[in-house]
Amino acid sequence: MKSEHDEIKDMLHEYLHGTLSDEKAALVKGHLSGCDDCAHEVNIAVALLKIVAPDPGAVYFNNLTKTVLSTARANTPKKFNLWKYIFRPIPIAAAASLCLVIYLTIFNLGNFRNSHPKQVQIASNTQNNITRNYVTHHTQNTNIVMDTSATDDTLYSLLMEEDYDDGFTSVYGGYDHDDDSYEE
């Protein structure tokens, strides 16, 4: 619970600045006439208020305002603009270059796949067919024992040592074209 003295002490500065209501101001005025402690405090405050700070001048205040505004302007974060961000020239050029490189890479890889593997396969199949015909002919007519470990290359080289026409065209259902009994 505050005493009246403490309450008035807290109001002294409002009294000095003239912000108290008339009723409260009259109360403070009455208290000051009988309280030396509060009267001394008011005297000190009045003496302090007489010390006036030097005026820095209107030029300083105007420059201060300009400086603060320009600093605020410089520190304001710029708003994000999606269209400006997307249509910046450097990223567009970089993206176009990247797309071109990707396209050329895919195009060249496609050409490579379409040409080389087919040529190899055709040659291999032809060779394999020739080899198969040779093996069938000899197992049925000459009863040679096929070496299962032989590779296509080995068999092909064997084929090349025989008469090619004979080996290739004479096998039709186990009969030989040169066989006399067939012609009859």
Next chain:
Amino acid sequence: MDEDSRSEDYRLIDSYLDTGDEAALEALVVKYRKEVYLIAYRVAGDVEEAKDITQKAFISAVSELRNFKKNSAFKTWLYRITVNTALNHTRGSAYTVELCETIKSDAKDADTWLIEKQQERHLKTMLASLPPRQRISVILRVYKGLSIAETADVMGCSEGAVKSHYHSAINKLKAAMAALLQGKDL
């Protein structure tokens, strides 16, 4: 009146933060630039230092404006920034008393004017010699007319601490004035 001023400050702040309205910011600076300068001068005791402190305080306040929570008046928040800036600025440097400052006086008699001038200069020297927190409590209470609660808010301490700082300062100033009036050397 205070409530009107507070809501007007909030409106200006919102206008600046929401729409970037520089006129609103300018209005705030114009409204408080003199107050901030006076606090800076009372704390630093030097015009040039007070100018620097005022500019630094405003730039800090504007850059931190988005963090202002509106829990207190803008004025109180700005004073707190000013006091902290002034204390940081003057830390390590001695408080200087300008002897050339103009002192307004109603006294017409030359002798009375001289006595008053001597008292005020003495008082100012005494104010300068107070510890920083005691000096700031006097500046905010006497010169700015802030209440105990507002002073506590600006200083970032309890109301009890403000009362303690303020009454210690006033008692020292009273003793100094009494000694001066009795013609004692301090």
